[in-house]
Amino acid sequence: MNRLSRIEAAERLTTANPWWRGAAIYQVYPRSYLDTNGDGIGDLPGVTARLDHIAALGVDAIWLSPFFTSPMKDFGYDVADYCDVDPIFGALADFDALIARAHALGIKVMIDQVYAHTSDLHAWFAESRTSRTNAKADWYVWANPKADGSPPCNWQSVFGGPAWTWDARRGQYYLHNFLSGQPQLNCHLGAVQEALLGVARFWLDRGVDGFRLDALNFAMHDPAFTDNPPAPDDGKARTRPFDFQQHRYNQSHAAIPAFIERIRALADSYDAVFTMAEVGGDQALSEMQLYTAGDARLNSAYGFDFLYADRLTPNLVAKAQGDWPDRAGVGWPSWAFENHDAPRAISRWCAPQHREAFARVKMLLLAALRGNIILYQGEELGLDQIDIPFEQLQDPEAIANWPLTLSRDGARTPMPWTAQDEHGGFSSAPPWLPLGATNLAQAADRQIADPASLLNLTIRLLDLRRSNEALRLGDFDLLHADECTLAFRRGTPDQSVVAVFNLAAAAAVWPADLDGGGVLLVSVNGAAPGEMLPPFGALLVEESV
DSSP: OOHHHHHHHHHHHHHHSOTTTTOEEEEEOGGGTOOSSSSSSOOHHHHHHTHHHHHHHTOSEEEEOOOEEOOOTTTTSSOSEEEEEOTTTOOHHHHHHHHHHHHHTTOEEEEEEEOSBOOTTSHHHHHHTTOSSSTTTTSBOEEOOOTTSOOSSOOBOTTSSBSEEEETTTTEEEEOSSOTTSOBBOTTSHHHHHHHHHHHHHHHHTTOOEEEEETGGGSOOOTTOOOOOBOOOOSOOOOSGGGGBOOSSSSOOTTHHHHHHHHHHHHHHTSSOEEEEEOOSTTHHHHHHHHHOSSSSOSEEEOOTTTSOSSOOHHHHHHHHHTSOSOTTOOEEEEESOOSSSOOHHHHHSOGGGHHHHHHHHHHHHHHSSSEEEEETTGGGTOOOOOOOGGGOOOHHHHHHTTTSOOGGGGSOOOOOOTTSTTTTSOSSOOSSOOOHHHHTTOHHHHHTOTTSHHHHHHHHHHHHHHOHHHHHOEEEEEEEOSSEEEEEEEETTEEEEEEEEOSSSOBOOOTTOOOOSEEEEEETTOOTTSOBOTTOEEEEEEOO
């Protein structure tokens, strides 16, 4: 298929279906994307300045990590004002300019919404903590101490220590599932829900096309403050008190879906707005499916299957895809191999000497999955996880639990734009985190000039996915999975594509039950239909239907 017909095919697909279904989404971590004012921190004008890079990739949308007013104790996930831009990142006018430029380039814009908690500097919390009778007294989760002065129950914070902090002004404890500076909103309260829907409406009115709803299963708690039971010892390392409990009562309340339906109704009223839940934890799959069931809840859920896996195996892929069957009433998944919270997949999944070959097979696999696919900034360059020394750590969780918790900072290092610049073209000043020498060598300017680079392969793969009905919207049929090799079919009534992968560093036999016939669409690392699969070899073949 030539370039013109690919464009025409992509236009037909997006016209006949919601823009987000099967979309490729690019996650931007603004703090590390591009600094335009020389303070070493990325900003919204920096995102706008480099939107051409994202447009050239051929993605459908960007997802912006938080840029709202915040004390930055958790780098923006502690929101002090939902409806303004933190001065570090610019101003509302800069956001409006970003939206306008993205839309001019045909790119949708999604933003994070953090509804489970705010910063302790938010005006709502400042009022709530003044007394037990003020207008926002119940907007957060407050509880009296036990008779001995201890917290009302045994709930633990994700970031370490009890999930309760004493507040002398009210003579009560407040709940925080994360940092003590992130007090828990009482989303059981109708007034709080209305306020949060007002926040969503504010951004929708500014032209936002979708939301990622952060930590959504933490949005409501058990009002009886029932103790969480201990977790059975599964042999995994326990680095935090949080790991010793089953989280039955501090999160995942049965009333959350009703609030979700209100969010979806608001989004639908703005036409084709995409809503995606972030849900983690031991019950993530059942909760993701609950939150996306039917037509009245969220459009999709953000799967964690790959983000913390220490190996990429055929069975991992088969299970993840099998958990989301193409069946009425089952939601639509979204997949990411990397994000701002998880270690870079290249560093988790392969030895350094295999990095280049593995990056190519990994990108082809992501492009072939059923569901939405999400690329984290720099993934198209094959960036590594950078080892940040303790004295340079910024991540509060890593600092609190060092050295047992792997720092999230290693995946948040700045984008390398130009290899010849000591700061990678990211900033004129020393960046807030070091770039890392290996990542600087993978700079975008070097790769765009190399036709064989991972960046240019990514562009070709996203172009193929965008224009191919089977890859973007087709069902998933597992054909083969063993220790090394994976084969599946993506198909619609009009189109069928077979994908074959060798996920091992040694050559593998072509699956005996596959004939390899059809039109070769793409091959990486020397794979050929019907032949011995080279290390990390993979290909896509279009079958006749």
